[in-house]
Amino acid sequence: MYNPQPGDTLDALDTPSMVVDLDLMEANIASMLGRLLPTGVKVRPHLKTTKSPLLAQKLIDAGATGGCVAKLSEAEVMAAGGIEDLLITCEIIGKPKVARLVALFRQHPQVKVVLDSAAGATMINQALEEAGIAAPLQVLIDLDVGQNRTGIAPGAPALELARTIGRLKNLRLIGVQGYEGHLQHLHDRQAREENCRASMLLLSGTADLLREAGFEIETVTTGGTGTAEFCADCPGITEVQPGSFIFMDTDYRNALGQVFSNSLTVLATVISKQGPGRVVIDTGLKSLTTDSGYAEPKNLPDLVYTPNGDEHGTLSWKSGPGLEIGDRVEMIPSHIDPTINLHDTYYAHRKGIIEEIWPVATRGKVQ
Ligand SMILES: Cc1ncc(COP(=O)(O)O)c(C=O)c1O
DSSP states (O other), rough: OOOOTTOBBBGGGOOOOEEEEEHHHHHHHHHHHHHGGGGGEEOOTTTTTTTOOOHHHHHHHTOOOEEEEEEHHHHHHHTTTTOOOOOEEEEOOSSHHHHHHHHHHHHHHHHHEEEOOHHHHHHHHHHHHTTOSSOOEEEEEESSSOOOOOOOOHHHHHHHHHHHTTTTTTEEEEHHHHHHHHGOOSSSHHHHHHHHHHEEEEEEEEHHHHTTTOOOOOOOEEEOOOTTTHHTTTTOOOOOOOOOGGGGOOOHHHHHHHTSOEEEEEEEEEEEEOOEEEEESOOSSSSSSSSSOOOETOOOOOOOOEEEEESSSEEEEEOOOOOOOOOOEEOOSSSHHHHHTOOSSEEEEEEEEEEEEEOOOOTTTOO
16 A cells, blocks of 8 residues: 655655655744744744645744634634634635634634625624624734735725724724735845835834724734745834745745745656657646746756646756656746645655655635
């Protein structure tokens, strides 16, 4: 029976398999938290990247404060896995989801949600009231600080929403969130920093406006891997939410340089060679995503990867020895979060010896 175990070498793994270099991953965690924590901000890592309560706990052990999740179904799995201090960063809308939120909140009262509309706030408040839950749910107003996705406009519209929330007895407004996702991958560091600082002014300015109106705004949360260091340096920001830094991908490496290492790869095997300068490997669209460009073979700069259907990919080269049937190659994903969502298991190794095996616990948790 196929059953790889800690102590096995990577050669024991069938392919495609998702592998994590623990030395590199731990260095990424130490580097991000080592930079941010001394500034006084909390680091609430976005767990949409790792999809694993075990990894969330490793981040907490390193100094993180709970975690963010994008979806309610991710929160359910994280909470069941022992991660209590969770912020759900997407709006909770619709009867089925609100009912799930109420059930989750009953068991896990530290869960927090963002909202950007009076309709959403009223819906959640009513469900909590009908459920007879006395303690108020902690909520944050989601602000649009330039991404043009969710989030109410900063300033007066946000204040009006705060006043609405203030009238709802089952909700307690504790903060504001403003995610500047459109800036994370800007290659020009100066442009990334300047635009980020402008977004942070909208966020902290609205937090101040709400405080002047009497609201106790304790949390001002924002940022991702590309901007966290700038956010942490802006007055009024209390918390940052980077996620991808733990593993990185080629897209982020191209934008940020080698600030963090690519610690996760997808191990592949050459399954066919039918001519010079080209082999076919067993990773295609089912194991590597392509929304942010194509994956790259690790340590093989002369080889270029092109997906070739669901299960196949072509590696081609113009000069050099290339690869032979049966050779193995580690592919660095171009976009880490959705690539992880294609796999069941992480094989974490140190210098080629498997040390830990983690399930991708929130894989497929899209609701
Ligand atoms: C609201 C929010 N915060 C933080 C992040 C983390 O960003 P990254 O993985 O780029 O560090 C994301 C990613 O999509 C997000 O949607």
